[in-house]
Amino acid sequence: xxxxxALFDRMATLAALRLxxxxxxxxxxxxxxxxxALRAELAAIDGxxxxxxxxxxxxxxxxxxxxxxxxxxxxxxxxxLLHGLEAxxxxxxxxxxxxxxxxxxxxxxxxxxxxxxxxVLVLITLGHVMRRRVSTRxxxxxxxxxxxxxxxxxxPLVLSVLSLAPLLVLWLSAxxxxxxxxxxQEGLATAxxxxxxxxxxxxxxxxxQTGSLSHSEVxxxxxxxxxxVNGVPLVQLRQSTDDLQTLxxxxxGIQGYDxxxxxxxxxTGMGFxxxxxxxxxxxxxxxxxxxRLLDTHDAGTFNVLIPRDGYxxxxxxxxxxxxxxxxxxxxxxxxxxxxPDGSATQPLFGRVLADDSVVQTLSFGHxxxxxxxxxxxxxxxxVFERLHTRVxxxxxxxxxxxxxxPDYTLFTDPDPAGGFLDSNINPPPHLGxxxxxxxxxxxxxxxxxxxxxxxxxxSGLWNRRKG
Amino acid sequence: xxxxxxxxxxxxxxxxxxxxEPTAWHYGYEISQRTRLSSGTLYPILIRLADQGWLxxxxxxPQRQGRPARHTYRLTQVGPRAAAALATRGQEEGTVRRPGAxxxxx
Numbered sequence: 001x002x003x004x005x006a007l008f009d010r011m012a013t014l015a016a017l018r019l020x021x022x023x024x025x026x027x028x029x030x031x032x033x034x035x036x037a038l039r040a041e042l043a044a045i046d047g048x049x050x051x052x053x054x055x056x057x058x059x060x061x062x063x064x065x066x067x068x069x070x071x072x073x074x075x076x077x078x079x080x081l082l083h084g085l086e087a088x089x090x091x092x093x094x095x096x097x098x099x100x101x102x103x104x105x106x107x108x109x110x111x112x113x114x115x116x117x118x119x120v121l122v123l124i125t126l127g128h129v130m131r132r133r134v135s136t137r138x139x140x141x142x143x144x145x146x147x148x149x150x151x152x153x154x155x156p157l158v159l160s161v162l163s164l165a166p167l168l169v170l171w172l173s174a175x176x177x178x179x180x181x182x183x184x185q186e187g188l189a190t191a192x193x194x195x196x197x198x199x200x201x202x203x204x205x206x207x208x209q210t211g212s213l214s215h216s217e218v219x220x221x222x223x224x225x226x227x228x229v230n231g232v233p234l235v236q237l238r239q240s241t242d243d244l245q246t247l248x249x250x251x252x253g254i255q256g257y258d259x260x261x262x263x264x265x266x267x268t269g270m271g272f273x274x275x276x277x278x279x280x281x282x283x284x285x286x287x288x289x290x291x292r293l294l295d296t297h298d299a300g301t302f303n304v305l306i307p308r309d310g311y312x313x314x315x316x317x318x319x320x321x322x323x324x325x326x327x328x329x330x331x332x333x334x335x336x337x338x339x340p341d342g343s344a345t346q347p348l349f350g351r352v353l354a355d356d357s358v359v360q361t362l363s364f365g366h367x368x369x370x371x372x373x374x375x376x377x378x379x380x381x382x383v384f385e386r387l388h389t390r391v392x393x394x395x396x397x398x399x400x401x402x403x404x405x406p407d408y409t410l411f412t413d414p415d416p417a418g419g420f421l422d423s424n425i426n427p428p429p430h431l432g433x434x435x436x437x438x439x440x441x442x443x444x445x446x447x448x449x450x451x452x453x454x455x456x457x458x459s460g461l462w463n464r465r466k467g
Numbered sequence: 468x469x470x471x472x473x474x475x476x477x478x479x480x481x482x483x484x485x486x487x488e489p490t491a492w493h494y495g496y497e498i499s500q501r502t503r504l505s506s507g508t509l510y511p512i513l514i515r516l517a518d519q520g521w522l523x524x525x526x527x528x529p530q531r532q533g534r535p536a537r538h539t540y541r542l543t544q545v546g547p548r549a550a551a552a553l554a555t556r557g558q559e560e561g562t563v564r565r566p567g568a569x570x571x572x573x
Binding site: 031033034036037038039040041043044045053054055056057058059060061 | 494495496499505506507508509510511513514524529534535536537538
């Protein structure tokens with residue numbers, strides 16, 4: 001029994017020596033002296049197992065030294081890495097938005113945001129300079145107390161790394177969120193589709209299958225041939241060919257509203273304002289009567305609104321138009337002029353606005369159906385392609401390609417060359433929403449940085465001295 | 468939360484032991500036995516105290532031939548005052564009291 005114990009003792013001692021030799025190969029040279037000191041004590045220890053336990057403590061010298069290296073490297077490169085990641089995420093987010101929207105608005109906002117960041121950086125630098133001055137003045141008084149040792153240094157580092165997560169989520173979700181925001185704008189259509197009456201059920205079936213479609217508006221439209229104003233042929237009203245063509249274009253498309261059902265032309269962005277009321281807008285230079293908006297009393301009549309161009313026709317005039325289907329002529333009575341300013345909150349597929357019954361009559365019961373679609377711009381091309389497959393004759397309009405262009409809603413100009421399949425989508429600038437979003441993003445970045453910095457300063461993460 | 472250096476219970480145990488005989492030299496194994504600290508805990512403390520100038524070290528020749536020289540430790544001249552203040556405060560605040568640890572400080 002005693003021999004067995006002696007054998008185990010020797011084996012344990014041997015293991016202790018081997019372990020210390022193994023540690024000696026891995027320990028930092030600066031700690032070799034301390035390892036030697038630890039090894040020298042082995043001779044004073046009774047019992048092989050006690051020696052082995054003593055030797056196991058030497059492992060701590062490896063961990064102790066390596067931990068210092070890791071922590072020091074973390075202190076040195078941690079802030080750089082974190083700020084680099086934040087900058088990369090910020091640039092990536094901006095770049096993805098620019099790629100997605102391609103609008104100068106984002107760039108302008110970013111410049112404003114960068115100005116803000118510069119201001120914050122200057123303030124932080126000033127704060128550091130002032131703090132350093134204060135600490136320099138106080139230094140002599142702090143000679144006696146030993147330097148503080150900070151604890152829990154890795155907690156703020158972990159929090160800082162975690163603080164990057166919201167930025168990443170924002171990066172991934174911002175385009176979709178902005179799209180949703182744009183699509184939900186009341187009255188603002190992303191795209192327009194005009195189909196023949198025989199195809200409108202098919203088109204609506206396609207829309208029903210489009211998940212990104214938040215809502216749509218439908219209007220009856222038709223095209224006519226304008227002939228005369230108050231019995232005077234158009235060719236006599238306009239001398240130049242260009243002027244005549246402009247007038248023809250303005251009077252060719254007719255857009256219907258279900259006036260009896262409560263669907264009216266929206267005044268916003270069209271030169272109408274609620275306060276005008278029944279007296280309407282009057283700036284006709286004495287050539288016409290004050291105009292008014294269409295209302296339920298206009299249902300079943302040939303009263304129409306026309307775009308104002310200052311050269312006539314005017315309020316009170318009668319425009320003679322010819323149906324392209326039946327060849328019959330009708331007289332449209334102008335009751336108001338509106339001023340299209342490019343920011344209309346509803347799509348205009350025809351510039352002469354009338355009751356649905358007018359459109360039905362002029363189209364001989366076969367009007368076209370025009371849809372103002374409010375959908376995710378990312379899905380626009382896919383929806384258009386699907387619709388084009390199902391309804392090849394559909395006229396497709398991307399209202400986002402040129403929201404301020406004078407002809408973007410022109411019924412007679414489908415403008416495929418302008419690119420209803422253009423992938424470079426440029427939504428109308430909603431300065432308020434985008435500015436708020438960007439301000440929130442910047443505020444979040446600043447707050448996260450401030451929080452992480454506060455935690456780091458509080459725990460002394462980056463300032464912890466070695467030892 | 469910032470903390471003063473050398474105020475851990477283990478370090479205070481070592482300091483109190485060294486303060487009992489400030490001028491005497493102590494072996495590492497002896498300190499380990501009397502403070503009931505393992506070598507893995509003790510030696511990092513000794514390294515830190517030596518780096519901070521609180522601890523003086525020297526090698527002593529073995530009393531018996533064939534044995535290796537041993538490393539010994541005692542407080543430096545600046546060490547006792549600060550160590551005493553820390554040890555006293557640690558006792559007052561009770562930060563060093565742990566079950567089973569008091570008896571080893573003896």
